Amino acid sequence: MIVTQAGSRRVLAWDAVGLVVRLGLAAVWLLSGFEKASDPRETIVAVRSYELLPESLVGTMAATLPYLEISLGVLLVLGFATRLAAALSAVLLLVFIGGVISAAVRGLSIDCGCFGGGGTVAPGATTYTLEILRDIGFLTLAGYLIWRPDTPLSVDRFVRRRSDAAASTTEEETVE
Amino acid sequence: MAQGSSGRKPTGPQNKGSTGGNSSKSAASKPPKGKQQSISRKSVAQARTSNTNNRTQLIIGAVAIVVIAAIIIIGIVMNQKATAVQNAGYGASTKSVATETGGVVTVSNPTAAGTSPKVIDLYEDALCPVCAEFEAQFGQQINQAVDEGKLTVNVHMLTFLDPRSFSQTYSTRAAAAMLCVAQKDGSQSGVYLGFHSALFASGTQPTEGGTSDLSDQQLADLATSKGASDAAAQCITSGQNIAAATAADKSSTATLSTATGGRVGTPTVVQNGKPVDIQPPDWLTTLLAQQ
Secondary structure (H helix, E strand, O other), X not given: OOOOOOOHHHHHHHHHHHHHHHHHHHHHHHHHHHHHHHOHHHHHHHHHHXXXXXXXXXXXXXXXXXXXXXXXXXXXXXXXXXXHHHHHHHHHHHHHHHHHHHHHHOOOOEEOOEOEOOEEXXXXXXXXXXXXXXXXXXXXXHHHHHHOOOOOOOHHHHHHHHHHHHHOOOHHHHOO | OOOOOOOOOOOOXXXXXXXXXXXXXXXXXXXXXXXXXXXXXXXXXXXXXXXXXXXXXXXXXXXXXXXXXXXXXXXXXXXXXXXXXXXXOOOOOOOOEEEEEOOEEEEEOOOOOOOOOEEEEEEEEOOOHHHHHHHHHXXXXXXXXXXXXXXXXXXXXXXXXXXXOOOOOHHHHHHHHHHHHHHHHOOOOOHXXXXXXXXXXXXXXXXXXXXXXXXXXXHHHHHHHOOOOHHHHHHHHOOOOHHHHHHHHXXXXXXXXXXXXXXXXOOEEEEXXXXXXXXXXXXXXXXXXXX
């Protein structure tokens, strides 16, 4: 935003997009994480319904997953290690997409439990395609942030500006 | 792999520190001749910035990993508290008796001395997996509270999950079986609650959308193994209470719906006409401590 050249408008536009994407993905993780964390019994049932994990690991996964999501949400809200958080988000989303596809392929009738809830549903009441498309949408957000992790109102940018200012005078050059 | 430094590729820019990021900027210490010469001063400064940035990025990344780990560890601890089995080790109820009225089974210990018991209405479906989690977590605490005369439980078995059972009728048949045990053996201490717990036990409860569930004969055998009489087994295998279970589902669904403002889900605990929040692991302890 300090840039005063002709490209400033474009920079502002990129900034706006980046901010919306980052906070959007953060909201997704915080919402889904808190929903899962608020009903641990339901989350256990949801994890178990995928029939992918041995019973001994179901509880661990159900306990870990909500808080992994929340931690990614927290990092993204702060704009702290944005690229790392986005990369981990992408990995997690790929795992989710894989899980839903595998449930569909195996003919399970389950709700993905993506935002809490979960467990089985009546045959014909599954929404796998929608769930996968939604996850691909979130994956796009994560991909964008891997590509352009520098967003306004972020710890990352604050820290980089400071270290740039301390190290040299070529601040403008490093603004992408 | 064991040949010393053979892992390094002979070609390509020789990045010091191998931090991966911004390779085009960080190779300034030894520019491979050409156009770089014209911008030497600037690029050196830029490289310094870039190295600082790389180090900063590493630190930020490491801190981020620590933050993630910390949140997950805190979460697991919280989760363990939230899902901890209450009164683990108490085991089955030994002093409770059951009476059936209009398809609702009341479990209590009227012979216990002391304070008048708190009364809750418990709504479950025999196929409901969260009910099984509920039973696993709170079953023993409920058994103990009932045995000690501190709690009376009105058990309402709903049947809305019938269509998701293999036989399409499991919830109703299991509810009917429970009515049989209550009617025939309700006065036998602990038998009804024992059968109730057994139905939700891991390995016994059929899965939703599964490829099998319990037949009437299997339900009768399970009841017998928990101390039910031949009369109860006979009642189960003959399907004597199917209609009663269906009627009870209707009336109990109505009362539950009234209490919750239209939301019918299981497990639900209702006290004094209002749903109880059963997410806190100490909900029953709190309820029992009420004046």
